[in-house]
Amino acid sequence: MKLAHRIAGVLVAALLLAACDTKESHYVPKSTEPYQRWEAPGQYGATTGARNIYWIDNERVLYVGREEEEPHERATLRIWTPATGKVEILGPARGELCYFRGYVQYVDSIKGVVYSMQEGELGGVLESVPDSSARHKDLYAKGFRVHPITCRYYQSKDLAPGENCKKPLLPGHGYLDVKGGRCEEAVQERIATLRLRGPGDEAARAELNRMDVELPRNPIRYFPESGPPVVLPIEANEFHSAGPIYEYLEWKGQYQFPQGRGKGQPTHITSDWPKDQDYVVYLFSSTGAVERVSIPVREHFIAKPGRVAITKGGLVAMSPGFANDLKQRHWGLVLYPGRRPEVLDDGVTEEMALSANGCRIAYSRRTGDATKASPVVTRVRALDLCSRS
Numbered sequence: 001m002k003l004a005h006r007i008a009g010v011l012v013a014a015l016l017l018a019a020c021d022t023k024e025s026h027y028v029p030k031s032t033e034p035y036q037r038w039e040a041p042g043q044y045g046a047t048t049g050a051r052n053i054y055w056i057d058n059e060r061v062l063y064v065g066r067e068e069e070e071p072h073e074r075a076t077l078r079i080w081t082p083a084t085g086k087v088e089i090l091g092p093a094r095g096e097l098c099y100f101r102g103y104v105q106y107v108d109s110i111k112g113v114v115y116s117m118q119e120g121e122l123g124g125v126l127e128s129v130p131d132s133s134a135r136h137k138d139l140y141a142k143g144f145r146v147h148p149i150t151c152r153y154y155q156s157k158d159l160a161p162g163e164n165c166k167k168p169l170l171p172g173h174g175y176l177d178v179k180g181g182r183c184e185e186a187v188q189e190r191i192a193t194l195r196l197r198g199p200g201d202e203a204a205r206a207e208l209n210r211m212d213v214e215l216p217r218n219p220i221r222y223f224p225e226s227g228p229p230v231v232l233p234i235e236a237n238e239f240h241s242a243g244p245i246y247e248y249l250e251w252k253g254q255y256q257f258p259q260g261r262g263k264g265q266p267t268h269i270t271s272d273w274p275k276d277q278d279y280v281v282y283l284f285s286s287t288g289a290v291e292r293v294s295i296p297v298r299e300h301f302i303a304k305p306g307r308v309a310i311t312k313g314g315l316v317a318m319s320p321g322f323a324n325d326l327k328q329r330h331w332g333l334v335l336y337p338g339r340r341p342e343v344l345d346d347g348v349t350e351e352m353a354l355s356a357n358g359c360r361i362a363y364s365r366r367t368g369d370a371t372k373a374s375p376v377v378t379r380v381r382a383l384d385l386c387s388r389s
Helices: 001-019 132-141 185-198 202-217
Strands: 034-041 054-055 062-065 077-079 086-091 093-101 104-111 114-121 126-128 142-146 153-155 164-170 174-176 219-223 228-237 245-247 255-257 279-284 290-295 309-313 313-318 331-336 342-346 348-354 359-365 377-384
Touching: 054 093, 054 331, 054 348, 062 093, 062 377, 077 313, 086 104, 093 114, 114 132, 132 142, 219 309, 228 290, 255 309, 279 309, 290 313, 309 348, 313 348, 331 348, 342 377
Parallel strands: none
Antiparallel strands: 034 377, 054 062, 062 077, 077 086, 093 104, 104 114, 114 126, 142 153, 164 174, 174 219, 219 228, 245 255, 255 279, 279 290, 309 313, 313 331, 331 342, 348 359, 359 377
């Protein structure tokens, strides 16, 4: 019996030594438990939209959820207060939630291809839009676009000329030209001239190909409400609509601008990260000042994170791709207080939101495997990065 205990002890020691291997390609971050954390009752319930979790303030979370055994069709819009566990149900909701400074919109019903929507000031009487898809197509044809931060429609023609290359910031902060000057009049005229020469003109085709390579390497320019444009130390190539979009961080008074591609990375590649580059999150202010926060993502992951947040505790990365060491478990939510990551939670993290004070993270956590015996369960959780003991 004693011999068996000794053998078991040796095996445990060997496993502990293996887990402490700090080689770059096999680095296993430690899990962190000193943070205050909560889990909402029921399950996450959204079936449409890329983001369905928001902080209303520093205490309350707005999300689409459902009761434990209820189908997604019976999901509701909810306000959860993690500190007390209280959940307020506002009404039916299916997803496509968007919230900013009191304004909310979300899909409350889906019938075939017809989506109905509610929108207005949270806590007030919301306006019902019976067919939001039809309205969106109509407004889009008239030049209206959905603002990436405020959730409201804006008239893109107000940014003309070159409105297709420009992204609006908050009212009073101006806009960004994210296409490296592609929409400038002289450039558009040259492109049109080259295309008129036809696909058989090799010289024209070569020049168009060269422009496709060179224009994305030009810097992004910031156009404030007044004053001259500011050239930013960010390549147009780094902005990619399929990647994380820019957000406004209330606690810093800055815009968070995660890389969509690496510098110089081909435009058709958006997943695998360049081996020789850190992953960078830019912090940009309406004064034109830019800061960089970088993590060695390629040392630990193959691909870039799905979403990030600059918090008071460091950079939090959501579902940061597949681990380089395939023996490692999937890391769902990771904190970079410096260059080394710490696991905040495992499972698959699909959504994440940061509170206004920069301390609290709310997120969805999916566990289980539909192809195996374990059921797929998605919970909504929150943790306080400013509560570390």
